[in-house]
Amino acid sequence: MSQWITENQSAHLRLSAEVDKVLFSGESQFQKIEVAHSLEYGNMLVLDGVFQTSEKEEFVYHEMMSHVPLFLHPNPKNVLIIGGGDGGVARECVRHDCVEKVTMVEIDGKVVELAKQYLPTIADAMIRQDPKLTVKIGDGIGFMAQADNEYDVIIVDCSDPIGPGEGLFTKEFYTNVHKALKADGLFVQQTESPVMHKSLVEKVFGYVRDQFAMARLYTAYIPIYPTGMHCFTMGTKTYDPLTFVPNRERTFTTKYYNEKIQTAAFALPNFVKEYLLKK
Numbered sequence: 001m002s003q004w005i006t007e008n009q010s011a012h013l014r015l016s017a018e019v020d021k022v023l024f025s026g027e028s029q030f031q032k033i034e035v036a037h038s039l040e041y042g043n044m045l046v047l048d049g050v051f052q053t054s055e056k057e058e059f060v061y062h063e064m065m066s067h068v069p070l071f072l073h074p075n076p077k078n079v080l081i082i083g084g085g086d087g088g089v090a091r092e093c094v095r096h097d098c099v100e101k102v103t104m105v106e107i108d109g110k111v112v113e114l115a116k117q118y119l120p121t122i123a124d125a126m127i128r129q130d131p132k133l134t135v136k137i138g139d140g141i142g143f144m145a146q147a148d149n150e151y152d153v154i155i156v157d158c159s160d161p162i163g164p165g166e167g168l169f170t171k172e173f174y175t176n177v178h179k180a181l182k183a184d185g186l187f188v189q190q191t192e193s194p195v196m197h198k199s200l201v202e203k204v205f206g207y208v209r210d211q212f213a214m215a216r217l218y219t220a221y222i223p224i225y226p227t228g229m230h231c232f233t234m235g236t237k238t239y240d241p242l243t244f245v246p247n248r249e250r251t252f253t254t255k256y257y258n259e260k261i262q263t264a265a266f267a268l269p270n271f272v273k274e275y276l277l278k279k
Helices: 058-072 088-093 109-118 140-146 163-169 171-180 198-211 259-264 270-277
Strands: 003-010 013-027 032-038 042-047 050-054 078-083 101-106 133-137 151-157 181-190 214-221 229-236
Touching: 003 032, 003 042, 013 042, 013 109, 032 109, 042 109, 050 058, 058 088, 058 151, 058 181, 058 214, 058 229, 058 259, 078 088, 078 140, 088 101, 088 151, 101 109, 101 140, 109 133, 140 163, 140 171, 151 171, 163 171, 163 198, 171 181, 171 198, 171 229, 198 214, 198 229, 198 270, 214 270
Parallel strands: 078 101, 078 151, 101 133, 151 181
Antiparallel strands: 003 013, 013 032, 032 042, 042 050, 181 229, 214 229
């Protein structure tokens, strides 16, 4: 018998998907976790009632979270992922020939376990134990606080700023991100919908602009996220995506990302530029 799973995206907006099978439903130490097979998107991961990823459209988010920062940096060798327990960003990062080491720090080991079981195409690098990848189960905030001048690129693939993800959207956290990066390092973090989460986007952009030489915002279109329009905030010490010039060839195929999107993603709608300029 089919049923529907629903994310309450705001007090006045819901997104529902019809599912024919609930593969897992339970509680970890940190959150409620559900995995269901939806008729439209295939297997879906849901945390605390919030849609995280699905087999059908995951490539958009994971490619844009990883390839945009990694191609902007001319020679990223050491990459840190905070969160990302489904493994999609890690899968994309290890595809870069110049990347030598990827460390993923995920607070909830149950998410990693379930991704391997029910989302194998997303968790591919974890399943096959890619030699570049090290997965650590632990607190990414504490891990970041201990790092100093170590990483070329940091990718914060976090859930919403509630529960275990709340501390990843604070001024102190971005101070530690800056410290953990090398002198020419850069980072990116998912920062929700610029349509529905204006106050969060403004707050994070302000924190990043105060901490980094350059703060930039870019967008992608992700069907299961609120309004479909999603944004990513980047802080960079040296390399400006607005003057990006390709410095190496892409040696692998992608479904969403390409070199023109690398540049075009930073072209913002006027309503977004207006409220960022006010900060």
